[in-house]
Amino acid sequence: MQNFNYHTHTYRCGHADYNMSDEDYILEYIKMGFKEIAFTDHAPEKNKIDKRTNMRMDYSEKDEYLRNLNYLKDKYKNVINIKTGYEVEYLPNEEENIKELKNETDIIILGQHFVYDDNENLKIFGRCEFNNDELIRYANYIDTSFKLGIPLLLAHPDIFMLSCSTFGEIEEKITKMICESAEKYNIPLEINLGNIFGRVFLRNPNFNNLSSEQKQEIISGVRYPNRRFWQIASNYNIKVLYGIDAHSKGQILKYNELVKIANYIIGEDTINKLNFIDKL
Template identity: 30%
Template sequence: MKANYHTHTRWCKHGTGEIEDYIEEAIRNGLQEIAITEHVPHKDNLDLRRIQWEEFLNYDHALNQAIECYAGRIHVIKGFECEYYQEELEAYRMFREKYGYQLLILGQHRSGENREIDNFAEKGVYEMEVYANEICRGIETRMFDFVAHPDLALQGYSRGWDSKCEYIMRMIFEKCEEYQIPVEVNANALRDKRAYPSEEAFQISKEYRLQYLINSDAHNPEDLCGTAIQEAEAFAKKLGITVLETL
């Protein structure tokens, strides 16, 4: 493991550990670079379990300080994990251009016109299709650097893997191929034994010319380089997937 591009901290309110704790853990494990990618703040603060809009400047200051403190020891990238919400794109652009958040990753946790669909919850075909559509529209903006847990919507689909799942995953992989945007094998979900990463989904992904990344999606410093990373590596190896070591 040379890098991790999907990392949370206590700032999202459902994680633990300071920014510095993750950076130190990365250094201890010999990583060359780490991206700190908190859940992006949204102007409407609809989600309380993330940095609130008014907290952004404090967070940005803390992140800049941490980066300065470890300069020369490890490359720390400023990033955000972002949902594709049309009304937030302007803010994402501002984070990138004005504040130097270079790595924006696409992670669609909630969907629907009013974000009424929780993509982790029980769902049917309709919700999976809405998810896939939003991921595709998000990719088309070319604002995002890779797709976090592309198969997230399989979570909560009670019928298990079927032709509908295949259909939505093909939609997503086809778009990723077209826009040459890497897809993630998410170690956090392996840690939590979720329905993703899905072997069936990643099996069909091999029919597309794709690039893959393994990321910890750590919400706890110990998980940054923990055993779930080895599990994700074994998952990729079993499927014959070659993973990028760095972006």
């Protein structure tokens, strides 16, 4: 089982468990035998573009975040390798601000939760419908961020399924564009376990005691990982890894069950075809 994870949030973003300290996440990782992890909380914005509250730390919290993580990195250095980082969204004209964050940390992951529309308003996945041009823009932003050398991995590449009801022609096109970029720039794609945790275990604390029909029903509500996306991805020469996207107490402890459900959703044939990496 993959014993590293590069996708961890903290209470500072405002929508992760407020009672979980940074150290509490580390203790869960150690309990589960992880050897290398990264904190990649939602990056603060110098120019406030994402106007939602409780989505990301404030710029003023950045120094304390890095200071505490560097303290913990040293404290646990003989047990687990801890990296500092951020989950960022690429936006045109924000390149310099993103590079500044990159220079201060070990790892930047791209979690492209939104794109601009034609009027420079944010279109956020899961909050509204996307037209075809906007979906293509999602794939283009990813490609540009790779070209600029921003992320070391792409989180939940199939998150666009939050705004798509079926997997049709345009979804297939976006998937191929993303996979071509990942192949070209050699950037691993993440099979994200966050939506599974939220839909399955957070909403149904007694999930394991339900009938298989009930379990099936719940799992069918998971929006990503998307089976079709990964079937197509398995035909490309790309690297993949799992990402916990930890926001909650106990989420890391569910790791083995989350991977099992992800593999079930994607299908064992596809999983066996995918090229899982040993280390970033």
